[in-house]
Amino acid sequence: MNASPHSRRHGAGHWLAALALVLLTGSAQTTEPDYQRARYDPIHFQPAIERATDAQCLACHAEVLKPSVRPQSPAGVKAADAKAWYQETSTYEGAQDTFHRRHLQTPMARQLMTMRCTTCHQGNDPRDETPLSSATSQRLGGFTLRKTVVPTETCLKCHGQMNHAIMGLPSPWRESKAAFQNNCLLCHAAIRTTRHAVNYLNAKAIEAAGAQPGTGGDVCFGCHGGRAWYRTSYPYARHAWPGMADEVPDWAKGRPTASELRFLSDALNPTSQGAPQ
Secondary structure, eight states, X not given: OOOOHHHHHHHHHHHHHHHHHHHHHXXXXXXXXXXXXXXXXXXXXXXXXXXXXXXXXXXXXGGGGSOOOOSBXXXXXXXXXXXXXXXXXXXXXXXXOOHHHHHHTSHHXXXXXXXXXXXXXXXXXXXXXXXTOSTTTTTTTSOOTXXXXXXXXXXXXXXXXXXXXXXXXXXXXXXXXXXXXXXXXXXXXXXXXXXXXXXXXXXXHHHHHXXXXXXXHHHHHHHXXXXXXXXXXXXXXXXXXXXXXXXXXXXXXXXXXXXXXXXXXXXXXXXXXXXXX
């Protein structure tokens, strides 16, 4: 049976009252939103996240930069006595530290990197519980099981294996570095000289550190294989350099000739080289 006009008007009045209550409640909680409202804040999605600053991210996620490494494990193993393999590299300084602090706040991060929250985090879509379930899943780099970082396109850049065979080295760098005086610039002073020109690295500082006699190779290897979390290497874009041969080797065919646009947006701006803002 259809509702009477009076009941329809009465129901509409309840609906409008409920809507007004939701709007008023939402406006009253704009300073301290609940979890669900915060989760769907536009800053977590494209395109707003592309313009998000570290200050905006850390306003809610400040805990990621707080020291939180346990002095010992629940089983009683002291952190100082249980070094990870990557801590054995000569460029690893200090005691164990957290993931985000290592990338944003440690002395090496401040010296050689200009990483920001959005360097790695490009947003996600809470609706993505299955592949292709939302309109943004493909544009964000494919299905990543709700993760906000695509490891193969972000982490692998600095944590992949060194492909010594492509470089023509007789053996992995740990074994062959002595023959090259632990100096990557013996070759790279003339080969692939256009490098590190991205907005998450301090190119000038990296070049200066890599030129230090005796230790420069350790600085380079620290990111190019020394802290490899993957068994594969990253297919870096092959930027053209002065004097580069016209012939493209087989291993480089099909590779891009420039880094992703979002990493080049302010790479040529000298004022961008510094601590994240």
